[in-house]
Amino acid sequence: MSQIRKKKIADSVIFVALSAGAVFMIAPLLWMLSTSVKQKSDVFALPPVWIPNEFDFSKYAEIWTAGPLLSGIQNSLIISLSVTIVGSFTSSLAAFAFAKLRLKNKNALFLLLLSAMMIPYPSLMIPQFSMFAGAGWIDTLLPLIIPPIFGNIVMVFFLRQYLINVPNAVIEAAKIDGTSFFGIFTKIIFPLIKPAIAAQFILWFMAVWNDYLAPIIYLNSPDKLTIQLVIANFNATYAIQTDYPLIMAASIIALLPMLIVFLIFQKQIIESIAISGVKG
């Protein structure tokens, strides 16, 4: 009896500790939200005002003309969608070949591709930049789209792991029926690994959407910037005028899409990350 009571007390203490921790995690974001609807005078009020007397949503209208926010969202969408859609196709096709098809030196080739994970992007960015400069692609979205659509080795790796557990019999039967290998992929393999592809797709989409280093190297013109660069510019421009509500409103717009995607798919995202970590 006392054992159970002891556990209950311990659980309550831990619950309080976890709640306090949760407040620390969420407070900066709530403060961001609160700042974005404050009037300028409230921003610098001491002691701080968490819930402003008057909600002022005017900054959410102003941000669209204060900087190229809309084109930023468009550019980010173009990059993220083309990269993840085409890249998921090439990656899953390759994963199928690596997991299920017979090919001489298949594993050696796979290891070669895996070695790319050991090379950090900063070690590649200078030659890549000069390649794309030669092609006249600076200040276009192409350098951000073209390399990743050839496939993502991380995705190939996880899908291959997933496919290895699929029994060969399914594929052998289709082979004997004379189905083409691409047919086997579209009719059998793709439906089978759809959940795994979806999870990897979402994670990759988030990574591309949130990327900063590659865009900052290639993009200059205001109408070419991605959303992340746009809010960084908002920050640099409007901090001097101490227009924090404007900056925070723009940052929230940049944050929101991924936050919504996460809240909708949180179960799948959390599961696939947990699996990747335990296996990795």
Next chain:
Amino acid sequence: MATKAEALQVNKKKAKKSKLYQKESRAALLFILAPLVGYLIFTLYPFLFSIYASFTNWNGLGTMNFIGLTNYTRLFSDDYFISSLFNTFFMMIGIPIGLLISLLLAMGLNRGIPGTTTFRVIYYIPVVSSLAAISVLWQWAYNGDYGLVNQFLALIGIDGPNWLQNTSTVKPALIIMTIWKGLGYSMLLYLAALQSVPKMYYEAADLDGANSFQQFRHITWPMVKPVTFFLVITNIINGAQMFTEINIMTPTGGPEYSSATVVFYIWQKAFDNLQMGYASALSVVLGIIIFIVTLVQFKLNDKSSFEID
């Protein structure tokens, strides 16, 4: 006669098999062609080119004169590079702290307390948030006069510094922010690892009279060791490439260059100063450092390894 016919049949079979095999191989090659070509053009070629360029005085425009090891001897006496290297490693102090906190959180969440899912989601929100937006937010939070951090410290009677303008506080400020952002990820992986520990281990330990600390020391810790290993590696690899936070929060590299990281310095050298040959040498050094760290970790893990499956 019979043997000949048999042999013929076997040959036919082989031919048929090899025909299918050939078809299959061709399809397989076609399917892996895109990643393979992508690897050659966008990874292997730039990688080799980086190494080559690091021995030249390339300025990104035309001339590339071979200058031997000059870039490499130069970087050892380059104070900016040495501070950026020091800063990068210094900020990795946050890694063990973050891992410890996330392990504790995961252990707390593993007790079946109500609200576990909600906690998991809340702790994970900073992970999915855009790093640029988070950096903008924290730059404002670290503001000396009106920032959230100092307002909070004022509540408990501490007069906080102007975090990002001060050589002694800018790195701790960035460390705290990095821990905050990464906590949810490590916690999630730890939680998954803890959930895979069979309950009977603890029951057996209970019967043997092992206390909580002993149970942690001899069951929990060894069981989560592979995850710790994975997290240490990925955190070091990511930490070595820290850039966005620095670029947004301290655009000049901080007071006396005290927050500039290696990637920040490479970026400045390559794209501001157009010293691409020298920047290539820096990037090769960064690549080697990351490679060595990974290798050392693998060796250490081998020595005291614990297999999960």
